[in-house]
Amino acid sequence: MADRVTVEGGKHPVDEVLPATQLFLYGFQHVLSMYAGVVAVPLIVGGALGLSGADLTYLVSAALFLAGLATLLQSIGVWRIGARQPIVQGTSFVAVTSMIAIGTAAGGGPEGLRAISGAVIVAGVICFLISPLFTQLLRFFPEVVTGTVITVIGLSLLPVGINWAAGGVGAEDYGSVRNIGMAAATILIIVLIYRFLPGFLSRIAILLGLLLGTLLAIPFGMVDVTRLTDAGWFQLTTPFHFGTPTFEVGAIIAMVIVLLVIMTETTADVLAIGEVIDKPADRETVTGGLRADMLSSAVAGVFNGFPLSAFAQNVGLVAITGIRSRFVVAAGGVILVVLGLVPVLGAFVAVVPTSVLGGAGIALFGTVAASGIRTLAAVDYEGNSNLVIVALAIGMGLIPIAVPQFWDAFPEWFGTIFHSGITAAAITAVLLNAIFNVWGHQDEHREGPVFAEAPPISHINPDDEHRLHGTGATRHDRGQGRAVDLRGRRVSRIDPALHPERDPGRTLRQGPAPDPRPEPDPGRG
Secondary structure (H helix, E strand, O other), X not given: OOOOOOOOOOOOHHHOOXXXXXXXXXXXXXXXXXXXXXXXXXXXXXXXXXXXXXXXXXXXXXXXXXXXXXHHHHHHOEOOEOOOOOOOEEEOHHHHHHHHHHXXXXXXHHHHHHHHHHHHHHHHHHXXXXXXXXXXXXXXXXXXXXXXXXXXXXXXXXXXXHHHHOOOOOOOOOOOHHHHHHHHHHHHXXXXXXXXXXXXXXXXXXXXXXXXXXXXXXXXXXXXXXXXXXXXXXOOOOOOOOOOOOOOHHHHHHHHHHHHXXXXXXXXXXXXXXXXXXXXXXXHHHHHHHHHHHHHHHHHHHOOOOOEEEOHHHHHHXXXXXXXXXXXXXXXXXHXXXXXXXXXXXXXXXXXXXXXXXXXXXXXXXXXXXXXXXHHOOOOOOOOOHHHXXXXXXXXXXXXXXXXXXXXXXXXXXHHHHOOHHHHHHHHHHHHHHHHHHOOOOOOOOOOHHHHOOOOOOOOOHHHHHHHHOOOOOOOOOOXXXXXXXXXXXXXXXXXXXXXXXXXXXXXXXXXXXXXXXXXXXXXX
């Protein structure tokens, strides 16, 4: 399966080195899609700790510089470190609440940053060492789990894109017709480019959409060029810029919990990108990805940065563009390093209006959710409780998305875990899959009593169209569902090769019957 897609010379597309111009443009597209997420964390944490404007500028540049180095390590790899996938690394939102708590307890300001740095360094080293043990859990991540988690990743990111489309949380004109209209215009531009422009141009639809959307926003006064004049020309990120780190046991324990959550999300992201690029991740790949995450986080602490993790939104960009080369992402890493060293260049990216970024974000994050749904479509739902697993895991994952304050009354360690919809969904899916499919298999004719009574899936197939419209024509459009047997209460996909006597004769495409396959493992497609 891992080798089913190759390019000339026998290389998998993930190892393809594109021409320099394409590497730059595709890499820059990745940077644009994740830039706001990278700079938001230092701005939020620094603002909460009461840092000066100069200190905030340093934190933002350091975040970009470290994200670039981490992306290079993850995509190119060194020794057994790095997943060697097209994964972009950036500062993690998961750690924001805990870092603010640690920094505030230490007195805020530079003292708070030193306490955060000490906790990040120690926790990063600990989690780097346990990465191989963590990946022993991979057998608990079949398609029913990964598909569910990928879907929730997309759903959890969509509110971010929607808030951007409205102008950004806290903006004075949040939700204005101007902001939402600009986001809608950006989406329209992206769709038109993706649909009508040829090859290369359609693959940079997101980049062109952001650029054209920004140009369109200029007459409306939505582009703030003062950011260019306020930025400097060079800034070197140095170790322990704010002083020697301090080490508190409580802060370290809290940060270890945070990094364990990040490791869970990174595992899901590595598995997700493996499905998108048609090169499913094995244990060695996931271990390398986790090592890169944790080593990068520990090094980030040395440079007064924050924990780093794989950025799920860039999974959507890989899916929507079809560009699977890890060297494209590496080019994006180089761009991030340069932006971190030259703040004025980073300011050029920052002039993209938030609403324009939101329009692109909705397209990207929706694509992540669609990728998860595609994975779930391959899962076997017959004679097992996989439908129960998907239903409850998505429900748990949506709780913090729909009601962010739901877990506020619970202990901080619990909230750290379950305030992340991605982590909540992953934990629920893994545990239920273990209960139903790993530790014990159900009788093949049993299903959960509530879920077994769900209405059958409905498709309109050619026979239905002939009956309704009185035509002998056969439909062949690509949006059409697969033919299914609706004669019984339950829906089943009839394989003529296995059950020739039950072939309904309603397949959409004619061709040789597929080879009989063994009974699938519960939880897998």
